[in-house]
Amino acid sequence: xxxxxxxxxxxxxxxxxxxxxxxxxxxxxxxxxxxxxxxxxxxxxxxxxxxxxxxxxxxxxxxxxxxxxxxxxxxxxxxxxxxxxxxxxxxxxxxxxxxxxxxxxxxxxxxxxxxxxxxxxxxxxxxxxxxxxxxxxxxxxxxxxxxxxxxxxxxxxxxxxxxxxxxxxxxxxxxxxxxxxxxxxxxxxxxxxxxxxxxxxxxxxxxxxxxxxxxxxxxxxxxxxxxxxxxxxxxxxxxxxxxxxxxxxx
Amino acid sequence: xxxxxxxxxxxxxxxxxxxxxxxxxxxxxxxxxxxxxxxxxxxxxxxxxxxxxxxxxxxxxxxxxxxxxxxxxxxxxxxxxxxxxxxxxxxxxxxxxxxxxxxxxxxxxxxxxxxxxxxxxxxxxxxxxxxxxxxxxxxxxxxxxxxxxxxxxxxxxxxxxxxxxxxxxxxxxxxxxxxxxxxxxxxxxxxxxxxxxxxxxxxxxxxxxxxxxxxxxxxxxxxxxxxxxxxxxxxxxxxxxxxxxxxxxxxxxxxxxxxxxxxxxxxxxxxxxxxxxxxxxxxxxxxxxxxxxxxxxxxxxxxxxxxxxxxxxxxxxxxxxxxxxxxxxxxxxxxxxxxxxxx
Numbered sequence: 001x002x003x004x005x006x007x008x009x010x011x012x013x014x015x016x017x018x019x020x021x022x023x024x025x026x027x028x029x030x031x032x033x034x035x036x037x038x039x040x041x042x043x044x045x046x047x048x049x050x051x052x053x054x055x056x057x058x059x060x061x062x063x064x065x066x067x068x069x070x071x072x073x074x075x076x077x078x079x080x081x082x083x084x085x086x087x088x089x090x091x092x093x094x095x096x097x098x099x100x101x102x103x104x105x106x107x108x109x110x111x112x113x114x115x116x117x118x119x120x121x122x123x124x125x126x127x128x129x130x131x132x133x134x135x136x137x138x139x140x141x142x143x144x145x146x147x148x149x150x151x152x153x154x155x156x157x158x159x160x161x162x163x164x165x166x167x168x169x170x171x172x173x174x175x176x177x178x179x180x181x182x183x184x185x186x187x188x189x190x191x192x193x194x195x196x197x198x199x200x201x202x203x204x205x206x207x208x209x210x211x212x213x214x215x216x217x218x219x220x221x222x223x224x225x226x227x228x229x230x231x232x233x234x235x236x237x238x239x240x241x242x243x244x245x246x247x248x249x250x
Numbered sequence: 251x252x253x254x255x256x257x258x259x260x261x262x263x264x265x266x267x268x269x270x271x272x273x274x275x276x277x278x279x280x281x282x283x284x285x286x287x288x289x290x291x292x293x294x295x296x297x298x299x300x301x302x303x304x305x306x307x308x309x310x311x312x313x314x315x316x317x318x319x320x321x322x323x324x325x326x327x328x329x330x331x332x333x334x335x336x337x338x339x340x341x342x343x344x345x346x347x348x349x350x351x352x353x354x355x356x357x358x359x360x361x362x363x364x365x366x367x368x369x370x371x372x373x374x375x376x377x378x379x380x381x382x383x384x385x386x387x388x389x390x391x392x393x394x395x396x397x398x399x400x401x402x403x404x405x406x407x408x409x410x411x412x413x414x415x416x417x418x419x420x421x422x423x424x425x426x427x428x429x430x431x432x433x434x435x436x437x438x439x440x441x442x443x444x445x446x447x448x449x450x451x452x453x454x455x456x457x458x459x460x461x462x463x464x465x466x467x468x469x470x471x472x473x474x475x476x477x478x479x480x481x482x483x484x485x486x487x488x489x490x491x492x493x494x495x496x497x498x499x500x501x502x503x504x505x506x507x508x509x510x511x512x513x514x515x516x517x518x519x520x521x522x523x524x525x526x527x528x529x530x531x532x533x534x535x536x537x538x539x540x541x542x543x544x545x546x547x548x549x550x551x552x553x554x555x556x557x558x559x560x561x562x563x564x565x566x567x568x569x570x571x572x573x574x575x576x577x578x579x580x581x582x583x584x585x586x587x588x589x590x591x592x593x
Contacts, residue, residue, distance in 0.1 A: 051460065053456070053459075072459075072464075073459040073460060074459050074462045074463055074464045074465070075464075077459075077460060077461060077462035078462050082460070082461075083460060085456075085457070085460075089454055089456050089457040089460065090453075090454065090457060091449070091450050091453035091454050091457065092453060092454075093449065093453055094446075094449060094450060094453060097257065097260055097261060098261075098446055098449075099450075101257075101261055101443075101446070102443065102446055102447055102450055102461060102463070103461040103462070105443040105446075105447075106443075106447070106461055106462040106463055107462060110443055111443050111444065111447050111462070111463060112443070112444055112468075113442050113443045113444060114438075114439045114442045114443075114444035114445070114471075115438060115439075115442060116442055116443070117262055117265045117438070117441045117442055118261045118262060118264075118265065118441060118442065118443055118446055119257070119258045119259070119260070119261025119262035119263075119265070120258070120262060122254065122258070125254045125255075125257040125258040125261065126254045126257075128257045128261070129253055129254045129256065129257045132257070138256075141257075141260065142260055142263075160457070160461060161460075161461075163461070164461055164462060
């Protein structure tokens, strides 16, 4: 069994508050892995630790066999770890064309080119065109991102992450706030990823999780409660207690 | 269906020269011949424009605010002055580049302090660096000439051929050519993937890092380049006026530069150029009408700009030219309008 992404005893605290405790996750290569847990379980913190936005107090993070714990965000991206954000993080003053163009240029190691103009490299253009078409963004590619409807912005958010050609893709609530009619586009795009790309999904929507994931980790209070196949997890009494408890509160 | 050719066409669209840009430079060149008695002020404007272009590169593209850009102007100015005064490098163009590189080195070294903070920290750090240099220049008056400045700078002819004349004609064309060349370079850079990545960083640093952009490295690069530009502006100032005194480092110089960009707008390269022209014109106008209170009127103009909004002012000013273009060109007028900060 080869692991695409692994954490060993990951720890993070903010002041006196421990939001990640001794977390050891094993995400297999090619897995469709979901990380679930009630509100405040520390899911987004885990994402921020994995991507390098936050530094852990302890523990290691291993990506495709390489220890990336001390690498800055952009180096992890170049090693194949890409993410989407729960709340869109886009460039309001740039167009989808420019946004995707940048991501593709950076991945191809052309982001630092200061002499060649954008749009003069055929290989970069071809990939941009392919991604714009795949995400149905071709007709709005010259509009400013800030003027796009929310559904399109959400698609762009995911398109940017995929433009980085990740080995491991972290999806932080990809369908959050997207109307039912546009959800299909997003799920289809995620579903169409090559099988050897590993996906770690963070999601609230249980229907989505159980239709998508082949493995699930349940996070409660920053610690791993259960990890296993969807069937096992759904039958697990501890998980039931956490979720039914929460459902009863809601 | 989006094709590769479509993408290429649209991606390069911003980098194409527009008719309005060509017209702008033709007008600039025409001024050189229409006002042969005003070379001194025009030289001053050209140098201010180059200096403002430098600030626009970091402010308009990378979003780095600075209240101490005069630090680099000053290093360039003293650099060129000292090189000429002591006859170390007498050929002006080479001396200009060396002075620019000196400013660039300082820019590189201080960039590590500047990129760390957020806006307010950056304002203070940049201001502090400029004040520090001013104090150093005053302390080492044996080198800098203190408050009197460098005395007796004599400039050799440019490339050994074009001597500086008392009317300032050579100095003007020399400055204008430098401005144009550096403008072309800046234009090329901002339309490259590197330039686009700066705009991405300004828009959203979090996302920029998340697509693999080495944010700090890019900011260091552009800050260093901007320092070079500012250094060249300072060196041109010394070379054309044969002066370099402590006020090259002054806070007013840095602050005026911000005003120039407030007037002209940021993030489309012409802001600094247009702003420099308008700023100096207003200064001239107001100081003729009311020599004592001209600053009041400049202040009033700024308040109006901020309140009314630059985009709207531009529309008013450009209403007539656009109408003319529409008449003759038979299409929608397209005189340069700031793309950056639509207010």
